[in-house]
Amino acid sequence: MxxxxxxxxxxxxxxxxxxxxxxxxxxxxxxxxxxxxxxxxxxxxxxxxxxxxxxxxxxxxxxxxxxxxxxxxxxxxxxxSIESDVKSLHKLYAQRNLEVSMDVYKQYPKKQELANLSEAIAELEKIDEAEDNGKLEDAIEELQVRLTSGKPTGIKSFEKLDNLLAGGLYGSMLFTIGARPSVGKTAYAVNLARQIVSKDPEVQVDFFTLEMNKREMLNRFISAVVNVDSQKLKNPSGLDLLFSEQVSAGINWVRNHKIRIYDRVLTLGGILSVIKKNAAKAKPDKYVAIIDYIGLVKVNGRQDRWLQVGKITRELKIIANEYNIPVIALAQLNRGVESRQNKEPLLSDLRESGSIEQDSNVVAFLYRPDDDNRELVKLSIRKNREGQLGDISYYFEGQYMLFKETDEDVQ
Incomplete structure (x- = not known):
C-alpha cells in the first residue's frame, strides 16, 4: 500500500x-x-x-x-504531517493526471486534448505554489497600483451595485443574495452574469444551477440578452423569421462570452473541485463563481441542515480567499417575511443558518416592496464589509427575464 x-x-x-x-x-x-x-x-x-x-x-x-x-x-x-501528506497526495494525483494527458495528446493532438493538458499543468502549478508566509508585500503592491492608477480594482456588473461595493466584485468576496421564491433571484443572477461578461468579455463566469437544467438557463440568458419572450423559447415552433433571427443572435452572444453552466454538479465537493480547477487558470479579476442556490447544495454526512449550511458557506468563503475570487451564492429566506406588513427582509430572515451572515462579506436581499407593482424589485444591501449599505431599485421585465437599474438614487 x-x-x-x-x-x-x-x-x-x-x-x-x-x-x-x-x-x-x-x-x-x-x-x-x-x-x-x-x-x-x-x-x-x-x-x-x-x-x-x-x-x-x-x-x-x-x-x-x-x-x-x-x-x-x-x-x-x-x-x-496530515496537511503535508494531503498536499503530497494531491500532487501525486496531479502528476499522474498530467502524464495521462500528455500521452493522450501525443496520440490525439486535438484542441480538446490540448485544453485537458493545459488544465493538468495548471492544477500541478497551483499545488506547487509557495505556502502563505503571512507577509504583506503582495497586498501592498496591489494597493500601490490602485493608488497610482486611481482606478479601483474589481469585476464590474451593475453600475449602482459597483458603487456600493466600492468598485465592483473583488477577490475573496463571498456575496450572498437572499430572496423568497418567485421574486427572481435566478433571473437576477443571470443578469449579473450578463453584466459581468458584457463589461469585460475576458471574465469567466461559472454558473452552478441546482434547480434548472442547461436548456432552461440558456433560454434565460437568450431572453435577457436579445429581449425575446422567455415563454416562447419553451415552444419555438411556428414562430416568425424575426424571432428566429433574434434567438440566433442570442445564441451567438452566449457562444462569444465565457459562461459555463453546470447543472449536474450538485455536491459541495463537486462545486469546490470545479471552482479550484477553473480559478487556478484564471488571471486576477477574471473569474466569478455563482451558486444557485445554497439550500440545494448536497453535503456528505447526515448532520442537521443548519450545520451543513454552515459547512457550505465556510468552504465557499475559504475558496474565495484561497483563489482570490468573488463567489456569489443565492439563498432562500424564511417565510416569515411574507407575513409582515413591511416586506423588507432582515438578516434574521436568512434560512437555515446564521453562518450565511457570518461568513459573507456582503449580504443583500432581493424583494418586491409593493405587491401591486410586480415590476419594481429592490436589492437591499444589509451587510457590507468593504463598502456602503443601501437600496437599489430595478425595473424587472418578467417576460424577458431582464433587470434594469432605475433612475432612482441609491438610498
Missing amino acids: NGIEMRIVETLLNKPELIDSIYINTDWFTDIKLRNIVKAIQSLDLQERTLLNIFNEMDNDGSVEYKNLVDIQGGFVTSA
Whole structure:
C-alpha cells in the first residue's frame, strides 16, 4: 500500500474530525480499499465516526475486514504531517493526471486534448505554489497600483451595485443574495452574469444551477440578452423569421462570452473541485463563481441542515480567499417575511443558518416592496464589509427575464 495514503487513513481513523478541516478528494487515492475507508468517514457525521460505523458504511466487497481497520488504526503515530501528506497526495494525483494527458495528446493532438493538458499543468502549478508566509508585500503592491492608477480594482456588473461595493466584485468576496421564491433571484443572477461578461468579455463566469437544467438557463440568458419572450423559447415552433433571427443572435452572444453552466454538479465537493480547477487558470479579476442556490447544495454526512449550511458557506468563503475570487451564492429566506406588513427582509430572515451572515462579506436581499407593482424589485444591501449599505431599485421585465437599474438614487 502507498505510504502517504496509509498515513492519511491511519490519522483519519484516529482523528476523524480532521476530515472536516482539510479538503480531500477520494479520487486522489490509488488504493481502492483506502479510498473506500475515506469515503465512509466523509459520509458520516462527526459523532457517528466510530470504527464499527465506518466499517458498516464502507462500500465493501468483502476484501476489507473489521480487523483490517483495527490494524490500520493501530499504526497511527502522529497527525502532525496530515496537511503535508494531503498536499503530497494531491500532487501525486496531479502528476499522474498530467502524464495521462500528455500521452493522450501525443496520440490525439486535438484542441480538446490540448485544453485537458493545459488544465493538468495548471492544477500541478497551483499545488506547487509557495505556502502563505503571512507577509504583506503582495497586498501592498496591489494597493500601490490602485493608488497610482486611481482606478479601483474589481469585476464590474451593475453600475449602482459597483458603487456600493466600492468598485465592483473583488477577490475573496463571498456575496450572498437572499430572496423568497418567485421574486427572481435566478433571473437576477443571470443578469449579473450578463453584466459581468458584457463589461469585460475576458471574465469567466461559472454558473452552478441546482434547480434548472442547461436548456432552461440558456433560454434565460437568450431572453435577457436579445429581449425575446422567455415563454416562447419553451415552444419555438411556428414562430416568425424575426424571432428566429433574434434567438440566433442570442445564441451567438452566449457562444462569444465565457459562461459555463453546470447543472449536474450538485455536491459541495463537486462545486469546490470545479471552482479550484477553473480559478487556478484564471488571471486576477477574471473569474466569478455563482451558486444557485445554497439550500440545494448536497453535503456528505447526515448532520442537521443548519450545520451543513454552515459547512457550505465556510468552504465557499475559504475558496474565495484561497483563489482570490468573488463567489456569489443565492439563498432562500424564511417565510416569515411574507407575513409582515413591511416586506423588507432582515438578516434574521436568512434560512437555515446564521453562518450565511457570518461568513459573507456582503449580504443583500432581493424583494418586491409593493405587491401591486410586480415590476419594481429592490436589492437591499444589509451587510457590507468593504463598502456602503443601501437600496437599489430595478425595473424587472418578467417576460424577458431582464433587470434594469432605475433612475432612482441609491438610498
